Amino acid sequence: MSKDKSAKIATPQAVRGTQDMLGDFADRFQHVVDRFEHVRRLYGYKRIEVPVIEPTAVFARSLGETTDVVSKEMYSFEDRGGEGVTLRPEFTAGIARAYITNGWQQFAPLKVATHGPLFRYERPQKGRYRQFHQLDAETIGSDSPLADAELLVFADQLLKELGVGEGVTLTLNTLGDAESRDAWRTALVEHFMGHRGDLSEDSLARLDKNPLRILDSKDPKDRPIADSAPDIDAYLTNEAQDFFAAVTAGLDAAGVAWERNARLVRGLDYYRHTAFEFVTDRLGAQGTVIGGGRYDGLIETLGGPATPAVGWAAGIERLAMLLDADVIDNRxxxxxxxxxxxxxxxxxxxxxxxxxxxxxxxxxxxxxxxxxxxxxxxxxxxxxxxxxxxxxxxxxxxxxxxxxxxxxxxxxxxx
RNA sequence: GCGACCAUAGCUCAGUUGGUUAGAGCGCCGGUUUGUGGUACCGGAGGUCGCGGGUUCGAGCCCCGUUGGUCGCCCCA
CATH class of the missing domain: 3.40.50.800 (Anticodon-binding domain)
Known part of the structure; x- marks a missing residue:
C-alpha cells in the first residue's frame, strides 16, 4: 500500500456481473462440480470440452433471432480477422455444432456432459450474472423417451446428492412435436388476440415475438387471460401424447417426483416435446435451478442431418447457493x-x-x-x-x- | 432497456434536528496477563465519509448529477 496519496493509481474494477470467489463460496462452487462429475459418470455421460467462443451464427441461428438472448444479450464482436464471434450464452448450440463438424454422428446416440462459463449481457441480480456457470448434459441422436427420462433421473440424483432435493421440484410439460406445437400456437394467438385490449404492455409485445410466453406472465393483469387459454393437450398428436406418457412412465418407474405444469414454456425456439424446469422458491426471483428439454430440430437448423436430441443445463451458482452451510468441510x-x-x-x-x-x-x-x-x-x-x-x-x-x-x-x- | 433501495477504516456497521480533532466490533501489529493455554486488558497502524457540483457561517447528514453495488421487472441456469 502506497503512502504517497498524490501518486494514487486508480484500480480498474471488475467487469459488471462477474464475480471473484474466495474461500467458502469457491468451495461450494467446486463441490457442485465435483458431485456433477461423479453422477454423470454413473449415468455413462462422456466428458466433452467445447470452445467458449463460437461463430455468431451458431447461436443466432439456433436459439431464434427474436429471442432476448440473441437480440440483446450476446457478447458479440468482430475478431481481428473480421470474423463475427460470440462468447457462448449457452452450451447446447455449441455442442450441436461440434457434433456436426466432428462427425460425432458415428457415436450416436451420444451422451455427453460438460461445465464451464457462459456469458449474457443482462442486468445482474440475485442468482444472475453476466459471466455465470452451468453444468450441462445432452443425449444426441436418440428419439427415445427413455433418453428424456434418463436425463431427468440423472438431474434428480444430482440434486439429491447435493442435498437440495427437498426444496426443489421438477415441473414438466410437453410442447408436442412440430405439428402439435404449431396448432397450439395458432390457437393461443387466436385466444390472446381476442383479449388483446386487456393484456399488459409486455404481453402485447410477446404476442408478436413469442406468444407462448404470455402463458407464464407474472403480471396479474394477464393471469385470467393466460389461465383461460387452451392447454396444449387438445392439440397433441397421438404420437406426441404417447411420447409424453412414456417419459412420465419412466420417471414414475424410477421414483422421481414430478408435477405437470401445462403453463411451462421455454424461451428458446428449438424446444420440442419435453420441456422441464427444476424450480425452487429459495432463490428470490430466479427460481429455476435446472432447465432443459428436447430439441429435435436444432441440429438440422445448423445444417446437420435431422437428429433428435434432449438435454439440460444447471446453474452452478444457483445450486451452490442452495447448499446447506455444513456440506463443506474445509478443515x-x-x-x-x-x-x-x-x-x-x-x-x-x-x-x-x-x-x-x-x-x-x-x-x-x-x-x-x-x-x-x-x-x-x-x-x-x-x-x-x-x-x-x-x-x-x-x-x-x-x-x-x-x-x-x-x-x-x-x-x-x-x- | 426500466424501477426501487444503498454507498462511512481491510470486513460488518453506528454516527441524534446539519455543529469542534468521524466512532465501535472483528481483523492486523506491539505490549501486559495466563503458562498445556482458544482468556482478559492496554496501546498502535489504518478514513480527504464512492466521485463531482450546489445550498449553508458550517455538510458524513440536505439538493442535483455521476459511478458502483443490491434487489425487482424483462429474460433466463
Missing part, C-alpha cells in the same frame, strides 16, 4: 503453532513430514510468539500442534480427537 488435518522461534527448524520438519504424508497442514510462525497458539486455534483444523521450548527442552504437544489426528501424531513423534 485442515493439522495446524502448527511455533511458540519459540528457536524451534522453527523442528516445526518446519514436522510440517514437511505431515504434508509429505498427505496431511493438509498449515503453520503459524509469525507475530508475537505468545499469541501464536491463539492464532493457530482459530484456524479450523482437526489437530492443533504446538511446538516450543520448556525448561530448556523442546516440546511438541498435539491436541485433537479424530483418527487422523492419531495418525498425524505418530508421524510427528517419529521425528
Amino acid at each position: 485442515l488435518d493439522a495446524v502448527i503453532a511455533v511458540e519459540d522461534d528457536g524451534q522453527l527448524a523442528l516445526a518446519m520438519k514436522a510440517l514437511t513430514a505431515l504434508r509429505g504424508s498427505g496431511f493438509s497442514t498449515e503453520i503459524v510462525a509469525s507475530g508475537s510468539p505468545r499469541k501464536r497458539f491463539d492464532k493457530a486455534a482459530k484456524i479450523p483444523a482437526h489437530a492443533l500442534i504446538s511446538i516450543g521450548t520448556r525448561d530448556g527442552e523442546s516440546y511438541i504437544n498435539i491436541r485433537g480427537d479424530s483418527e487422523r489426528t492419531i495418525a498425524a501424531k505418530a508421524i510427528v513423534q517419529a521425528l
Whole structure:
C-alpha cells in the first residue's frame, strides 16, 4: 500500500456481473462440480470440452433471432480477422455444432456432459450474472423417451446428492412435436388476440415475438387471460401424447417426483416435446435451478442431418447457493503453532513430514510468539500442534480427537 | 432497456434536528496477563465519509448529477 496519496493509481474494477470467489463460496462452487462429475459418470455421460467462443451464427441461428438472448444479450464482436464471434450464452448450440463438424454422428446416440462459463449481457441480480456457470448434459441422436427420462433421473440424483432435493421440484410439460406445437400456437394467438385490449404492455409485445410466453406472465393483469387459454393437450398428436406418457412412465418407474405444469414454456425456439424446469422458491426471483428439454430440430437448423436430441443445463451458482452451510468441510488435518522461534527448524520438519504424508497442514510462525497458539486455534483444523521450548527442552504437544489426528501424531513423534 | 433501495477504516456497521480533532466490533501489529493455554486488558497502524457540483457561517447528514453495488421487472441456469 502506497503512502504517497498524490501518486494514487486508480484500480480498474471488475467487469459488471462477474464475480471473484474466495474461500467458502469457491468451495461450494467446486463441490457442485465435483458431485456433477461423479453422477454423470454413473449415468455413462462422456466428458466433452467445447470452445467458449463460437461463430455468431451458431447461436443466432439456433436459439431464434427474436429471442432476448440473441437480440440483446450476446457478447458479440468482430475478431481481428473480421470474423463475427460470440462468447457462448449457452452450451447446447455449441455442442450441436461440434457434433456436426466432428462427425460425432458415428457415436450416436451420444451422451455427453460438460461445465464451464457462459456469458449474457443482462442486468445482474440475485442468482444472475453476466459471466455465470452451468453444468450441462445432452443425449444426441436418440428419439427415445427413455433418453428424456434418463436425463431427468440423472438431474434428480444430482440434486439429491447435493442435498437440495427437498426444496426443489421438477415441473414438466410437453410442447408436442412440430405439428402439435404449431396448432397450439395458432390457437393461443387466436385466444390472446381476442383479449388483446386487456393484456399488459409486455404481453402485447410477446404476442408478436413469442406468444407462448404470455402463458407464464407474472403480471396479474394477464393471469385470467393466460389461465383461460387452451392447454396444449387438445392439440397433441397421438404420437406426441404417447411420447409424453412414456417419459412420465419412466420417471414414475424410477421414483422421481414430478408435477405437470401445462403453463411451462421455454424461451428458446428449438424446444420440442419435453420441456422441464427444476424450480425452487429459495432463490428470490430466479427460481429455476435446472432447465432443459428436447430439441429435435436444432441440429438440422445448423445444417446437420435431422437428429433428435434432449438435454439440460444447471446453474452452478444457483445450486451452490442452495447448499446447506455444513456440506463443506474445509478443515485442515493439522495446524502448527511455533511458540519459540528457536524451534522453527523442528516445526518446519514436522510440517514437511505431515504434508509429505498427505496431511493438509498449515503453520503459524509469525507475530508475537505468545499469541501464536491463539492464532493457530482459530484456524479450523482437526489437530492443533504446538511446538516450543520448556525448561530448556523442546516440546511438541498435539491436541485433537479424530483418527487422523492419531495418525498425524505418530508421524510427528517419529521425528 | 426500466424501477426501487444503498454507498462511512481491510470486513460488518453506528454516527441524534446539519455543529469542534468521524466512532465501535472483528481483523492486523506491539505490549501486559495466563503458562498445556482458544482468556482478559492496554496501546498502535489504518478514513480527504464512492466521485463531482450546489445550498449553508458550517455538510458524513440536505439538493442535483455521476459511478458502483443490491434487489425487482424483462429474460433466463
